[in-house]
Amino acid sequence: MEQGNTKPDVCEYSIVIDALCKDGNLDAAINLMNEMKQKGIPPDIVTHGSLIDGLCKLGQWEKVRTLFSEMVNLNIYPNVYTFTMVIDGLCKEGKVEDAEEVMEHMIKKGVEPNIITYNVIMDGYCLRGQVDRARRIFDILMNKGIEPSILSYNILINGYCKKKKIANAMQLLSEISQRGSKPNTVTYNTILQGLFKVGRIGHAKQIYADMLSVEPKPNISTHSTVLDGYFRYGLVEEAMSLFNKLERKRENTNIAFYTVFINGLCKNGKLDEAHSVFEKLSLIGLPPDVRTYNTMITGFCLQGLLDEAKSMLRKMEKNSCLPNSVTYNVFVQGFLRWSKFSEMETFMKEMADRGFSFDSSTARVLVNVVRENPSVLDMIPELRSENKY
Structure with missing residues (x-):
């Protein structure tokens, strides 16, 4: 613009600054x-x-505080969107009480929070598992005459479901319809996850049936949730029937959906069937991702088929799908469970070279193995050395 003798104004500068910030x-x-x-x-x-x-x-x-002060000195007063940005940032860091203080400050300055502000704080509390505090924020916005959005309801329903307070979640579901709104697919998907989490299979089946017959229609996430729920409670035949039905219809399936199916088969002792599904993925235009490979490797390790698991790892790398921390932790757990300590030592060195370390589940397996067989520590010198393990 400057080369063409047209000087950029505040609008052009702001666009570039916004892009740099993003x-x-x-x-x-x-x-x-x-x-x-x-x-x-x-x-x-x-x-x-x-x-x-x-x-x-x-x-x-x-720097945020400095910028706020600078704005005020320039007679540029923060609006609801500016304050909400700060509140959102604090909530994402888990500093929800600080976020509430910022909201109180904005109200004192004559800037009223909007529905987005309240949703951000509710979500912050739900992420911390403090769903009762989230409900308090929900009640505040209701008392102020601000109509909750479907997102407001979904945030709170999700919080209740994660805390296994399904009765509260179902009550909110009823309130949505009573207030003239309509639950969306996200609402029902969240409720389904909550119902499966507490083992209320019958209610979950009913909601899924309702979605199939009326609105909102289930999406791939809904089908995946139901599929996972069936497998989790050993309803293998129903899970396979649902999978076959959806596959025949070519319903919007994706690699995440197939990964759920493969995982369910592996956990229910149907490793051959899982491997068969895995092998056809690339043929139908769905190359496995790292989660799919990890799922298959986990299935082999659980059955003690460590050579097959290593073969899958080689295939994974050949197909330019790099293993991650989960991959290595799965292998270490497999070596521990099947007492393949010399092979585990080799993997631990490679794991460390790639910057990965034990996760909590691997640490628990290791503690159990060492408790039963303390000599394991002598077999693996890396566990006694002063490194990240």
């Missing part, structure tokens, strides 16, 4: 804002908002 390049964004000031182009609330959002996502709260 890309995580905050230093370049700040430098560009300083360039604006030097050229006599005052940043506006949009410019500041982009920087505040970027700084919040990086947890640079001191």
Whole structure:
């Protein structure tokens, strides 16, 4: 623009600054804002908002405070969206009480929170498992005469389901219809996950049947949830029947759906069937991802078929699907369970070289093995050395 003798204005600068912030390049964004000031182009609330959002996502709260002060000194007063950015950043870091303080501060300054602000704080509390506090925020917005969005209900329903408070979740589901709104697919998917979590299979089947016959129609996530629920409770025939029905219809299936099916088969002792499904994935245009490979490797390791698992690992790398921390932890657990300690030592070295370490489930398996056989520590020198293990 400058080469064409057209000088960029605050709008063009703000667009580039926003793009830099979204890309995580905050230093370049700040430098560009300083360039604006030097050229006599005052940043506006949009410019500041982009920087505040970027700084919040990086947890640079001191710089956020400085930017807020700078805005006020320039007579640019934060609006509801600016405050909500800060509240969202705090909630994502688990600092929900601090987020509430910011909301109280904005109200004192005459800026009323909107539905997005309340949803962000509710979600923050639900992520921490404090669903009662989330409900308190929900009640506050209701008392203020703000109509909850379907997202508001979904956040709270999800919080209740994760805490296994299904009765509260079902009550909210009823409230949605009573208030003239309509639950969406996400609402029902969340309820289905909650019902399967507490073993209420009959209720889950009924809701799934209702979705099949009326609105909202189930999506691939719904089918995957039901499939996983059937397998979890040993309803293998029903799971296979559902899978076959959906596959015949070519219903929007994806690799995540097939991974759920393969995982269910493996956990229910149908390893051959799982391997058969796995082998045909590439033929139907769905190359396995790292989760699919890990699922199949887990199935082999659980059965003690470690050579087959290693063969799957070689296939995985050949197909440019890099193993991750889960892959290595699955192998280490398999070696521990089947007392293949010399092979485990080799994998541990490779694991460390790739920057991976034991997760909590591997540590638990290791503790149990060592408790029964303390000499395991002598067989694997790495476990006694002063490294990350």
